[in-house]
Amino acid sequence: MIVSSSESKVNPTPTLQNGVLSPFWEIKIVLVETNGSVIRMVEKILENTKVLHFLRRIDNPHDLHFELVYNKPDLILTGRTMENFSGMDVLNLTKLHAASLPVIVLAPDYNEEANLELIDNGAYDIIFHQELKRLPNEVAFMSEEFRIRRTA
Numbered sequence: 001m002i003v004s005s006s007e008s009k010v011n012p013t014p015t016l017q018n019g020v021l022s023p024f025w026e027i028k029i030v031l032v033e034t035n036g037s038v039i040r041m042v043e044k045i046l047e048n049t050k051v052l053h054f055l056r057r058i059d060n061p062h063d064l065h066f067e068l069v070y071n072k073p074d075l076i077l078t079g080r081t082m083e084n085f086s087g088m089d090v091l092n093l094t095k096l097h098a099a100s101l102p103v104i105v106l107a108p109d110y111n112e113e114a115n116l117e118l119i120d121n122g123a124y125d126i127i128f129h130q131e132l133k134r135l136p137n138e139v140a141f142m143s144e145e146f147r148i149r150r151t152a
Contacts, residue, residue: 026052027143030067032078032090034059038106041132042077049136051143061085061093068097075142076103077135080114080126091121104138 029046033039039057046055056073058064059082067073078090087105094101102124107115115126127134 027075027139027146028054028071028073029056029075029077029139030064030071030073031055031057032059032064032076032082032085033057033106034082034085035079038079038129041129042106042135045132045135046139049139051136051140053139053143059083059085061089064090064093065097068094068101072098073101074146075139076101078103078105080105080107080111080118087118087123088121091118091123095122102142104135106132 031039031042033042043055046053056067056071058067064076076090076094078087080087087103087107091103094103103122105115105118105123105126107126107128110128118126125138127138
C-alpha cells in the first residue's frame with residue numbers, strides 16, 4: 001500500500017480507520033499496473049501534485065474487484081496492456097461495480113485502434129507515457145470535481 005501526500009492545509013497524516021480512509025483525503029486513486037518502471041514514474045509524478053491523495057497499487061482482477069466493491073476509489077489509473085490483464089479488463093470490471101468511476105488509461109504508444117476501443121468502452125482519458133507530466137493536472141481536476149459533487 002502506498003500512501004502519498006503533498007503540501008496541503010489539511011491534516012498531513014490521515015490514517016486508515018477500520019479499513020476506511022480518513023475523510024481528510026481529497027482523492028483516492030487505484031493504480032492498476034504491472035510494469036515497475038511505469039509504477040515508479042506515476043508515483044514520482046504524483047508526488048508533485050498539490051492534491052492530498054491516497055494511491056494504492058494493484059496488479060490483478062481480484063484486488064481490483066475488492067477495491068471497487070469495498071474501498072470505493074475516486075479514480076482508476078490503469079495500463080493499457082499488462083501481464084495477464086488489460087485496460088479493457090479494468091474498464092469492464094469497473095463498469096460492472098462502479099459504472100460512473102473515471103478510468104484513465106496509461107498507454108505506452110499511440111495505437112489508434114486500441115485507444116479508440118478503450119474510449120468507446122468508457123475510458124475517461126488516455127495519457128501516453130511520454131505525457132505523464134499531465135497526470136497531476138488530471139488528478140487536481142478530478143479532485144475538484146469530487147469536492148464540488150460532495151458539497152452539492
